[in-house]
Amino acid sequence: MTYKKIRQLTTVGQSWNIKVRVIRIWESINFATDELMSLDMILMDEQGDTIRATIWKNLIDSYKPKIIEGSIYALSNFKVQEDARYRPVKNLFKVVFVYNTNV
Numbered sequence: 001m002t003y004k005k006i007r008q009l010t011t012v013g014q015s016w017n018i019k020v021r022v023i024r025i026w027e028s029i030n031f032a033t034d035e036l037m038s039l040d041m042i043l044m045d046e047q048g049d050t051i052r053a054t055i056w057k058n059l060i061d062s063y064k065p066k067i068i069e070g071s072i073y074a075l076s077n078f079k080v081q082e083d084a085r086y087r088p089v090k091n092l093f094k095v096v097f098v099y100n101t102n103v
Contacts, residue, residue: 006049053095
């Protein structure tokens, strides 16, 4: 399988395959309601490029047991979206897990 580099990802529809290390995982909480909103991660490829990834709360139970901070994963079947509000890394985009994302 051929993997793309993080810097090659765009929002233009394509079946992306990336190989990345999960370098940080955290839960995003709505402080007004104390409700879990998402599980977020920083992913890094072999070139050292980084991107944020988001797993929305309705999918957390499916993916959280499979993902360990510091481990390397091949990811496919995810969406790439503009990361307009919150950018913990220097990347205009973010990876968003969907119901059929492969880890």
